Amino acid sequence: MGRWAPDARGRLERAALELYGEQGYDSTTVAEIAERAGLTERTFFRHFADKREVLFFGAAALQAFLVNEVENAPVSAAPLEIITAALDAAAIAFFEEIRDFARQRQVIIAANAELRERELIKLAALAAALADALRRRGVSDPSASLAAEAGIAIFRIAFDAWTADPDELTLSEHIRASADELRVVTSGPLSTTSRT
Amino acid sequence: MGRWAPDARGRLERAALELYGEQGYDSTTVAEIAERAGLTERTFFRHFADKREVLFFGAAALQAFLVNEVENAPVSAAPLEIITAALDAAAIAFFEEIRDFARQRQVIIAANAELRERELIKLAALAAALADALRRRGVSDPSASLAAEAGIAIFRIAFDAWTADPDELTLSEHIRASADELRVVTSGPLSTTSRT
Numbered sequence: 001m002g003r004w005a006p007d008a009r010g011r012l013e014r015a016a017l018e019l020y021g022e023q024g025y026d027s028t029t030v031a032e033i034a035e036r037a038g039l040t041e042r043t044f045f046r047h048f049a050d051k052r053e054v055l056f057f058g059a060a061a062l063q064a065f066l067v068n069e070v071e072n073a074p075v076s077a078a079p080l081e082i083i084t085a086a087l088d089a090a091a092i093a094f095f096e097e098i099r100d101f102a103r104q105r106q107v108i109i110a111a112n113a114e115l116r117e118r119e120l121i122k123l124a125a126l127a128a129a130l131a132d133a134l135r136r137r138g139v140s141d142p143s144a145s146l147a148a149e150a151g152i153a154i155f156r157i158a159f160d161a162w163t164a165d166p167d168e169l170t171l172s173e174h175i176r177a178s179a180d181e182l183r184v185v186t187s188g189p190l191s192t193t194s195r196t
Numbered sequence: 197m198g199r200w201a202p203d204a205r206g207r208l209e210r211a212a213l214e215l216y217g218e219q220g221y222d223s224t225t226v227a228e229i230a231e232r233a234g235l236t237e238r239t240f241f242r243h244f245a246d247k248r249e250v251l252f253f254g255a256a257a258l259q260a261f262l263v264n265e266v267e268n269a270p271v272s273a274a275p276l277e278i279i280t281a282a283l284d285a286a287a288i289a290f291f292e293e294i295r296d297f298a299r300q301r302q303v304i305i306a307a308n309a310e311l312r313e314r315e316l317i318k319l320a321a322l323a324a325a326l327a328d329a330l331r332r333r334g335v336s337d338p339s340a341s342l343a344a345e346a347g348i349a350i351f352r353i354a355f356d357a358w359t360a361d362p363d364e365l366t367l368s369e370h371i372r373a374s375a376d377e378l379r380v381v382t383s384g385p386l387s388t389t390s391r392t
Contacts, residue, residue, distance in 0.1 A: 079381055139228060141357075143381050146378050150382065153342060182356065185275055186383075
């Protein structure tokens with residue numbers, strides 16, 4: 001094994017996902033991941049802090065990207081439009097190319113309580129960051145929080161449908177379909193007037 | 197300390213919240229809670245599995261109540277109406293009477309990462325249970341998931357506003373205001389038609 005390993009990061013990622021899928025996340029060690037990738041543990045730790053980070057290393061970049069999109073959205077746009085457009089842009093920038101990775105990752109996370117909790121915490125942090133970005137644009141609460149939380153719900157549901165969908169729609173298309181569906185779901189009469 | 201302790205559970209709850217508020221959740225022991233309440237540790241463990249359960253014991257009853265409300269909602273009601281009506285009923289049955297407890301609890305949870313995570317997991321489980329209940333009524337996905345997730349977002353934001361609100365609106369009123377606000381936030385043009 002030379003010091004120069006082409007696509008070491010990608011090889012480690014693929015090896016980790018294979019092993020998590022084959023023998024479970026808990027039973028897999030960093031040594032096994034490095035061995036499967038034909039690399040050293042030292043190389044693993046040059047790319048990832050631990051075996052969990054293989055599944056979550058993109059979270060900070062995704063959050064920074066989404067916050068930047070919200071901050072730079074047109075002045076006239078409505079809060080949920082801003083969030084949906086940001087998610088759509090992130091779909092293209094981050095996810096469309098890696099659907100197989102995303103699908104394998106979903107299966108691994110669904111099978112492990114600790115990873116499911118980590119994913120929830122990541123999404124809650126994302127919602128809080130998006131609500132903050134809306135507030136910096138002058139959107140007041142509860143609109144800012146509701147638009148951010150609704151956006152994360154749209155994203156989660158679109159992401160699940162995208163990784164499960166056999167018809168191969170894009171993540172963008174799923175995000176737009178979920179956003180439209182949320183509009184339908186919420187478009188009943190106002191609750192204050194529907195009460196007798 | 198006699199074997200018969202009137203309102204032992206309430207005394208333990210109040211003692212626990214006082215101590216968590218005064219010295220932090222992590223630093224508080226069950227022995228201290230029992231002592232503050234004038235009861236034994238044995239009595240504490242007759243009511244709660246551990247010190248965390250003082251803050252979360254109502255979760256299972258709340259979930260069962262909400263699922264039952266969803267299952268028994270009028271046939272004609274729209275998904276988000278069903279969820280909002282169930283949350284409104286839960287507000288009255290579970291929360292309106294205990295606002296001071298709820299407020300203290302929110303402050304304690306906000307101050308502790310482990311408790312914030314537990315709260316997230318509880319709310320995610322609640323959303324999943326509500327989506328399942330909607331599916332049993334014949335609501336298909338993504339509507340069932342979106343209505344459930346949107347309902348939990350409404351509830352969280354209403355709950356935060358209720359525990360923070362100095363004007364003393366009821367939790368019911370906050371839930372209805374949040375539900376109406378979500379309708380406003382989502383009522384822009386459909387995303388598919390707003391794209392150029």
